[in-house]
Amino acid sequence: MWLLTTLGLWTLLCASDTVASVLVEAHERRLDERALVMDGKSRGEVRRLVKMNRTKFRRDGRPVPFHGLTCIAWLPEPLQRRIVSFQHQLRQELDEAVRTARNPFVSRKPVFAWVDSASLHMTLVDIDPSGPFDAQTPVSPEQRRRRRADVSAAVEGLAEVRPLQGDVAGLGFGKSIALLVHFGESDLEFIRDLEMAMSEQTGRENPREFSGHITLAYLTNLPRTASDDILAILSTYETADLGALNIANFDLAGFTDMNHYSPVMTVDLNGQ
Numbered sequence: 001m002w003l004l005t006t007l008g009l010w011t012l013l014c015a016s017d018t019v020a021s022v023l024v025e026a027h028e029r030r031l032d033e034r035a036l037v038m039d040g041k042s043r044g045e046v047r048r049l050v051k052m053n054r055t056k057f058r059r060d061g062r063p064v065p066f067h068g069l070t071c072i073a074w075l076p077e078p079l080q081r082r083i084v085s086f087q088h089q090l091r092q093e094l095d096e097a098v099r100t101a102r103n104p105f106v107s108r109k110p111v112f113a114w115v116d117s118a119s120l121h122m123t124l125v126d127i128d129p130s131g132p133f134d135a136q137t138p139v140s141p142e143q144r145r146r147r148r149a150d151v152s153a154a155v156e157g158l159a160e161v162r163p164l165q166g167d168v169a170g171l172g173f174g175k176s177i178a179l180l181v182h183f184g185e186s187d188l189e190f191i192r193d194l195e196m197a198m199s200e201q202t203g204r205e206n207p208r209e210f211s212g213h214i215t216l217a218y219l220t221n222l223p224r225t226a227s228d229d230i231l232a233i234l235s236t237y238e239t240a241d242l243g244a245l246n247i248a249n250f251d252l253a254g255f256t257d258m259n260h261y262s263p264v265m266t267v268d269l270n271g272q
Contacts, residue, residue, distance in 0.1 A: 005143050021185040023192065030211035031180045034172035035145045035238070049175040051220045053113075055135065056258050061113040061220055063257035069147050069264065070255065071125040071198070072246045075214070079168065082242050083179065084117040087216045089205055090177070101226035111226065112177065116259045122166075122181055122214050124191060124250055125198050127204055139254050147202070148265050151252045153268040154197035163269045164190060166212055168242040171235050175219050179247055181212030217257070 170180040251263040
């Protein structure tokens with residue numbers, strides 16, 4: 001079986017660490033759930049994943065209005081350039097596979113909606129909305145003001161504020177194609193503490209536990225006859241290593257759809 005779990009990949013990358021922490025093991029299991037899970041799925045299961053993305057993208061790949069606030073880490077240079085280049089290469093290969101595999105009588109709608117390179121990021125903490133509710137309502141000035149105060153209070157209440165570092169290694173494919181981001185114990189402790197502090201400030205529980213990933217594309221239509229070719233291409237990149245993600249700051253950002261994010265405030269993790 002060609003599938004290598006992300007936990008196995010991380011173990012290889014960190015062979016000197018004999019005992020993984022509970023936080024690291026739990027995070028790696030969540031990344032495993034984002035691995036190439038399309039392998040062996042029925043058409044009905046794939047259709048369900050496509051339907052989940054209908055709140056964010058139309059069948060033709062255009063983004064649907066989807067409003068909210070979130071805490072994200074942008075990609076620093078030169079990692080940004082490497083990931084944009086990787087995304088471009090992957091897109092060319094997958095688009096060609098879909099083009100050559102499709103029956104001319106089958107719909108020509110795109111299988112994937114690709115995230116704009118300027119919007120590539122890693123989410124740290126979901127805020128508003130944390131699900132599909134209220135996503136059609138633009139963020140109000142009062143909501144922005146309130147969440148700025150919440151983020152400031154949450155960060156000020158942390159015992160320690162410091163830069164983070166993850167490793168971008170491995171590729172996942174479920175309802176989206178995403179690069180996976182691995183973290184060590186101390187960094188995961190900080191992210192957990194930030195999630196808890198934000199939940200306390202906002203009065204809302206984060207509905208999904210953190211799993212480091214950078215989404216490259218969303219599945220918007222059934223792959224049909226291109227399924228095997230798509231999986232074959234993605235499997236060649238499942239152990240791709242793009243390098244370190246150094247996070248010196250993060251933004252509270254507003255979004256109007258999955259391709260348009262704008263900073264509301266920046267949190268400096270150097271404590272300055």
